[in-house]
Amino acid sequence: MxxxxxxxxxxxxxxxxxxxxxxxxxxxxxxxxxxxxxxxxxxxxxxxxxxxxxxxxxxxxxEAVTMEGLAPQTFKLQEWVDLALLLAHRLPREPLLSASIRLSVDVKARGMFGTRWPDWIAVGQDLLTAARERGELLVHVDPQETARMFVAAWTGIQLVTETLPDGDLSTEVSGFLRLTLPNIARPGVLAKLDTSPTRAAHLLAPEAGSPATGRP
Incomplete structure (x- = not known):
């Protein structure tokens, strides 16, 4: 070598x-x-x-902010959904991602190094802004506010799920998306979004292509 x-x-x-x-x-x-x-x-x-x-x-x-597995979709809102699902799938399998959250919630480490949550908020805001420009969002949705709230909620879901004996992060994040998307997406877009907990595994599979619509 x-x-x-x-x-x-x-x-x-x-x-x-x-x-x-x-x-x-x-x-x-x-x-x-x-x-x-x-x-x-x-x-x-x-x-x-x-x-x-x-x-x-x-x-x-x-190493915390990573887009591995994210591919262009018909709807930008699907890309936002995909990113949340990909992280939920990858985090239990990748210590680097899990450690980045552990360091971020550690008071001492956070005081020394900060966190990457502002970066994740910026990524989400960019995707949601693009979705708004394409007419995919309900009129009241503010991309920055939504991105901030979602990062906070996603992190909380992860911290709680890891303490549960039968907790599965992909399933929990998928369920949260199903609850929140009706307040974000226009009905015509909502009906075409795929929030299934197995979607991330499909996107990361070597043979996976780039689905042209929300659903694989």
Missing amino acids: PRQERAIQTRRIILETAAEMFDQLGYDATTIGGLIDRTRLTRGGLYFHFTSKEELARAVLD
Whole structure:
């Protein structure tokens, strides 16, 4: 394996392992010593990529805003829905995403590094603004307000769901979308939106194309 490729791979292993520890243990209880034990790297090998726990936390948060699986749809509102469903599907499977929320709700870490919630609000606002310009939203809907409220609600759903023994984030987010979309989407658009909890898995499947309408 070429040296540069090996370095990229090692950096990724460190970052993902740190994310697992932040997610499982919290920011304070995560230590460089523990990370070295888990990755089996030397201290010098780790410090070549990351010089401190603080730098690792910032790197994890930098990975938080991700559009993987999102594809153009007939309705911009479907893209907004898809993003919520994709994150619900991916978060339990990807420690980097889960750790970004754990760091964001940790009072100490939040005070040091901030959060990526403003970035998520901006992404949602852009999609909802495009949907409004296409006539997909009810006239009273404000994209910025809706994006802020939805990020707050999505985060709350995630935090509650992970404490439930039978909680499934995709199912919960799908249900929340079904409750809220009638107050956001025009009836003709609403009828064509797909909010099913399995939609994200379809979008992420290697053979998945880009559905021309809301429904796959």
